[in-house]
Amino acid sequence: MDHMDITHTKKNTTVEQRHAIYEALLQASFSGELQRGAISDVASQFSVSNRTVSRIWHQAKFQINHGLPVVLSSNMAKVVGRKRVQVDFNQVLDIPLRRRSNIRSLANLLNVSKSTMHRRIKEGALRPHTNAIKPTLTHENKRARLEFCLSKISRSLSSNIPTFHDMFNVIHIDEKWFYMSKPSRRYYLVPGEDEPLRTCQSKKFITKVMFLAAVARPRFDASGNEVFSGKIGIYPFTRLEPAKRSSKNRVAGTLETKPILSVTKEVTRSWLIEKVLPDIRAKWPRSHVGPIFIQQDNAKPHIDVNDNEFLEAASQDGFDIRLNFQPSNSPDLNVLDLGFFRAIQSLQEQEALGTIDELVHAVQTAFEKMQSQQLNNVFLTLQTCMREIIKVQGGNNYQIPHIGKNRLEREGNLPLRIGCDENLINEALLHLAS
Incomplete structure (x- = not known):
C-alpha cells in the first residue's frame, strides 16, 4: 500500500486573528472557565491547531491575572528573542x-x-566626528581676516548683487612636506592574505622632501574646453651632491639627490626667481591684462613683498607680478591648504617608493594628474569659506559648506563666482567700525 507524504505547514496567525480567537473563546466561557469542547470548536472555526488556541487563552489569562492589558502579539521574527537594550x-x-x-x-x-x-x-543614534585643531586667532587676526574677505567682494556691471572676485589674477603658493611613507597605513586584505611587513630603522626619521607648489584658477572657454590648467608647477627643495663614499649602489662621486631640510629666505627667493617666475611667464594666458598677484602665508622663509631681487625679476618680459600676504593663521584662505595638497598626497601615497628621486617623481606626477576642474572647485570652496568667515566675523569656528559642485557641473549651473548677502556685508562693516 502506497503512503502519501503529507507535509504539515504551520499557519502563522496575525494579531487581528489572535484577538478574534480570544473573543470567540470568551463567548464560549463562563466565569473565566471554558466550556467543554470550546478549544476544538474555535480551532476548527479558525482553521488553526488546538494548541494555538490553548496558547492564546492561557496568554490572555496570565495577563489578566497580573493586571496587565491583554496584548496578543505573535511570536514572530523581531518579536521573540532578547529584548532591545535601551540607551538614554x-x-x-x-x-x-x-x-x-x-x-x-x-x-x-x-x-x-x-x-x-x-x-x-x-x-545613526550617535554621529562620529573627526575634530582637527584650528589656529588660535587673536582679535587682530580676526579683523585682518574679515577685512581680507570683504576686499574680495565686488559688484558686476550686469548685476548689482555682491559676489566674490573671480580670482583669475591670483596665484597661491605654499610649501608642504611629502613623506616616503606613513608610520601607519590602512589596507584592505582578502581573508587569508598575508599582512604586509613594513620596516624602517626609526619612525622619527622617515625620508621626507619639502615641495613648493604654485597654482592659479583654471580657465575654460564658452564650450567648457580648458584654456589654462592653472597648474604653474610643484618644485622640490632638493639639491645634487656627490656621494662621499662608495657603496654597493654607486661609486664615490656619483651625484645624488638630497633634500634641503632647512629652507631659508634665500632658498625661497631663489626658487621663486629661478623656477616659479619662468613657469608663470611660459604658461600664463596671453589674453590676461593687469597685474598678477602671488599670495603666500606668513611663514618665516617667505620673502617680503618689496624684495628688490624679486621685484626686478618679476617685471621682466612685460609682466607685472607682485607678492602679497594672506592674513596670519589663515590656512583656510589658501587653496593649497584647503584641499589641493590633500588630493595630491592621496595620489602620491598609491605609489611604491624607495628613493628620493622616486618620491619627487611621484609627487610631480600626482600634481600633473590632478584634474583642472578639481582645482577650479577648490577656488569655489575658498569663496564659500570667505562667506562663512564674514558670517562669524573673522573667526574660524565654521564648517566648510557644501554646494554640490559636481551636481551643478553636470547640470551646467556651476557658478563662476559665489554671491554674498548684502545684509551680511553691512553687519561685517558695522562690526569693523565698532
Missing part, C-alpha cells in the same frame, strides 16, 4: 568630550556593552 542618549550630553573619544569609554559610562554602542552608532 540624553546622558551623552553630560559626558565631557574628552571621554567620548572611543566606543569603549562611552559604553562604560553609559553602562552598556561595546557591541550595543557600536550598533547604535551604525543606526
Whole structure:
C-alpha cells in the first residue's frame, strides 16, 4: 500500500486573528472557565491547531491575572528573542568630550556593552566626528581676516548683487612636506592574505622632501574646453651632491639627490626667481591684462613683498607680478591648504617608493594628474569659506559648506563666482567700525 507524504505547514496567525480567537473563546466561557469542547470548536472555526488556541487563552489569562492589558502579539521574527537594550542618549550630553573619544569609554559610562554602542552608532543614534585643531586667532587676526574677505567682494556691471572676485589674477603658493611613507597605513586584505611587513630603522626619521607648489584658477572657454590648467608647477627643495663614499649602489662621486631640510629666505627667493617666475611667464594666458598677484602665508622663509631681487625679476618680459600676504593663521584662505595638497598626497601615497628621486617623481606626477576642474572647485570652496568667515566675523569656528559642485557641473549651473548677502556685508562693516 502506497503512503502519501503529507507535509504539515504551520499557519502563522496575525494579531487581528489572535484577538478574534480570544473573543470567540470568551463567548464560549463562563466565569473565566471554558466550556467543554470550546478549544476544538474555535480551532476548527479558525482553521488553526488546538494548541494555538490553548496558547492564546492561557496568554490572555496570565495577563489578566497580573493586571496587565491583554496584548496578543505573535511570536514572530523581531518579536521573540532578547529584548532591545535601551540607551538614554540624553546622558551623552553630560559626558565631557574628552571621554567620548572611543566606543569603549562611552559604553562604560553609559553602562552598556561595546557591541550595543557600536550598533547604535551604525543606526545613526550617535554621529562620529573627526575634530582637527584650528589656529588660535587673536582679535587682530580676526579683523585682518574679515577685512581680507570683504576686499574680495565686488559688484558686476550686469548685476548689482555682491559676489566674490573671480580670482583669475591670483596665484597661491605654499610649501608642504611629502613623506616616503606613513608610520601607519590602512589596507584592505582578502581573508587569508598575508599582512604586509613594513620596516624602517626609526619612525622619527622617515625620508621626507619639502615641495613648493604654485597654482592659479583654471580657465575654460564658452564650450567648457580648458584654456589654462592653472597648474604653474610643484618644485622640490632638493639639491645634487656627490656621494662621499662608495657603496654597493654607486661609486664615490656619483651625484645624488638630497633634500634641503632647512629652507631659508634665500632658498625661497631663489626658487621663486629661478623656477616659479619662468613657469608663470611660459604658461600664463596671453589674453590676461593687469597685474598678477602671488599670495603666500606668513611663514618665516617667505620673502617680503618689496624684495628688490624679486621685484626686478618679476617685471621682466612685460609682466607685472607682485607678492602679497594672506592674513596670519589663515590656512583656510589658501587653496593649497584647503584641499589641493590633500588630493595630491592621496595620489602620491598609491605609489611604491624607495628613493628620493622616486618620491619627487611621484609627487610631480600626482600634481600633473590632478584634474583642472578639481582645482577650479577648490577656488569655489575658498569663496564659500570667505562667506562663512564674514558670517562669524573673522573667526574660524565654521564648517566648510557644501554646494554640490559636481551636481551643478553636470547640470551646467556651476557658478563662476559665489554671491554674498548684502545684509551680511553691512553687519561685517558695522562690526569693523565698532
